[in-house]
Amino acid sequence: MPTPTSGDGRRGANAAAVLRAVLDHGPVARSRIARLAGLSPAAVSRQCTDLTRLGLLREMPELVAPGAVGRPQIPVDLHPGTAGGPLAAGVHIGVPQSTFCVADLRGRILARGSFRHEGVPAGVLPDRVGRALAEFITPYVGGGRLLGVGAVLGGWVDPGRATVVRHDALDWHRLPLGAELERHTGLPVRMDNHARAVAQSELLFGRPEARRSLVHLFVGNVVDAAVAIAGVVHRGPRSAAGDVAHLPVPDSTVVCPCGRTGCLEATVSDTALAREAVARGIVPEESAALIVDAAASGDRRADELLRQRARAVGRATGLLLDVLNPEQVVITEQSSLLEAEYLAEIRAAAVAHSHVCDDPERIVVPHAGPAALPVAAVTVLLNPLFRSPLQTLGKTDAMAPSQ
Template sequence: MTAAPHVARTTGDGRREANAATVLRTVLDHGPVARRTIAELSGLSPAAVSRQCTDLVRLGLVRELPELVESSGVGRPQIPVDLHTGAAEGPVAGGVHIGVPGSTFGLLDLRGRLLARGALPHDGIAPGDLSHRILGALRTFLADANPGRRLLGVGAALGGWVDPGLGTAVRHDALGWHQRPLAAELARGLGGLEVRIDNHARAIAQSEILFGRPAARRSLVHLFVGNVVDAALGIAGVVHQGPGSGAGDVAHLPVPDSTAVCPCGRSGCLEATASNTAVGLTAVRRGIVPDPDAFLVVDAAAAGDRRADRLLRERARAVGRATALLLDVLNPDLVVVTEHSSLLNPDYLEEIRGAAIDLSHVCRDPERIVSPHAGMAVLPVAAGTILLNPLFKSPLAAFGG
C-alpha cells in the first residue's frame, strides 16, 4: 500500500482536484463528449473544463477523439474527449478477489470493463501457503494478460472484516487471517505496485456506484451471499465504512421462518440459512450432490434436477426475506444482491424479488432489487474498482498531477 504522494495542500489545489474529479466523472458518464457539453453538464466554466481536460489528457486518463468531429460549418469544431480506453491502449487496473474456494483475477480498463480474467482454485493449498500461492498466480496473470499497457495498481477484495485505510485483513475466520497486513504483503510481492484492499461487499457496492445504474449513486444496499454473507451501504455515492470499517456484518440477521442452527448459538441467522456452505450441506443431506458444494447444486439445477432447483428457490426466498428487512430498515433506492444462482438464471432473482415484496412494508417495486451490473464478472470487476475508485475521486493526487 502506498499513500497518495501529493495531498492537496491549499484551497486552490483542493478546488483544482475537485474540478478534475468532476470532469473525469462527467466523461465517464457521457463520453465521448465535447468540452462545451462537459461545462453544461457539470456547471463548471468552459475555461476550467478546458484546463482540467488538458491535465487529464497529460496524465493519460482522458484522450481526444479528433476522428469524431462533425463539421457543422458553424463556429469552431469541438474535439470530443473520452476516457483513455481502447483495444490495446489506455491504463489498466488489476483486481483479485480472494474467496474461500478460490481466487479470481481480472484486468480492467478505466470504464471498469473486464479485459481478461484468470482463476486459482484453492483446493489442496495448505493455509500457510495460500497468500504466497495467490501472489504467484496473480503475478503470472498480470504478466500474461497485460502486455505493455500501463498498470495503475491492483485492488484486492475479500470477505470478512477488512480495514482499507490500514490495508489490513482484520478478521477472516474461514481463511484463518487475523490482523494480516495484506495490502503491504501484496505490494511487496508485486514489486512496489500500488495495492488497495477492501471488503468484497463494499467493493461491489462501490463498483455499482461508479459503473452501474444511476439509482445506485443515490442510495443502495448490497447483499453478498457466498460462503460468507455480508452487506454494504452506499449513500449519495459514498460507501459507508463505520468505526474500524467493521460495518456490514449481516451474517446473524434473523431470517423470518428459518430454523437453521448457527454457530453463534441462535437459530435462523442469515449466514447459517443461506450461505453457499449451508446450501451445500443441505444438498448432501438431501442426496442431491455427493459433496457439499453449492456450485454443484447450481449445475444440477441447470441440468434439470428439480430437487436442486427447489433448494435454490428455498435459498432465494430466504435471501428475499432478509432483503425485505434491509429494505424496511434503510429504504435504499436499490438493493443489489450478489448470489451465484441468480447471476446465472434470472428465475432465482425473481424468487428473491417475490419473497422481498411479499414481506416488505415499504417496497412495492420488484425492480428495486437487482443483480450486479457486471453479471458473472462481478468479483474481478469489484476488486479492480477498489483501485480505480480513489482515482476517480482524486485523479491529480492519485497521479501526482
C-alpha cells in the same frame, strides 16, 4: 466559517468533475462537459489538457460531426485499455479460489484468470495467491500502464491498513494481505471487503439511482452487506460495518454455530446450501456451483433448493428494506446472477415481508452480472482515481496550474 478551497483544491475538484462527466457520457465534446460539470469552457479545456497528459483521456477527432467548427467540438473519452490506455489489475479472494483480472478505466474486463485453493494451508495461501497474481499480470507490467492492484474478499477488512482483520472461512486473522500482494507484484495495492466493493462499483459504474441510496447483500460462502448513502459507502468505526451473518431470517429453523436459530449466514450461505445438497443426494460433493449446474440441467431437487434459498434471501432483504428503505437493493447471489427466475423468487419474498416496499424492481443484481466481483476488485483501485485523479497519480506538482 468553512475553509476556502485553495487553487489546488479547485483544480483537483474540477479534474474529478470532468473525469466523471466523461465516464458517464463519453465520448463527449468539451462544450457539453462544461454544461454537465457546471464549469467554464476555459476550465474544462485546461482539465482536458491535464487529464490527456496523464493518459486518462483521449481526443477522438474521427467522431466530429460534419460541419462542426473549433476544438471544443472534438469529443474526448476515457483512454481505452485496448488502445494503450491505463489498466487496473484486480483479485477477488474467495474460499475455493482466487479470481484475477485486468480491466480498463470503465471497469471492462480485458483478461481473467484463477487460482484454486484446494490443499493450500491457510498459512501459506497469501504467498501462493501473491505469486499466482504476479504471474498473471506479468504480460501487462511495463510502460507504466498498470496502475496497481485492487483486492477484495469477505469478512472484516480494514482498507486503511490493507489488513484482513478476520476471515473465519479462510482462517485469516490480523493478516497484512496488502503488503504481501505488494511484495509479489511490486505495485500499489488497495483492499476492501467485497460487499463494500460491489456497492462502490454500483456507485461508480452502475445505475444512477444507486448514487442516492443503496444496500448491497452478498451471499456466498460468506454473507455480508454494505450501505451507501448519497454516493458514500459506510464503513463505520474500524471498518466493521456490514456484518449481517447473524441477521435473523423469518421462518428459518437452521441452527447457527453461534447457538441461535435462523441466522442469515447459517441459513443461506454457499457452505450451508452445499452441505444440504450433499445430504439430500443432489450433488456428490459440497459445491454451490454444482447445484447451479444441476438445476440448469433440469434437476428439480436442485432447482427447489435454490428457490428455497432465494426465498430466505428475500425474507432477509425485506428486513433490510424496512430498516434502511434504500432506493435500490443489489443482491449478489450465484443463482440469481445467472437465472432471472431466482431473482424473481427473491423479489417476491422481499416484497411479501417488507412493510415499506411494494416495488420489486428496486431489487436488482449487480450491473456487471457474473463479473461483479472482478469488477468490484478493480473498482477499489479506480474509485480513488475518479475522485481525485491529479492527486492519485501523484503528478499535480509537475503540471501547469489550472482551475
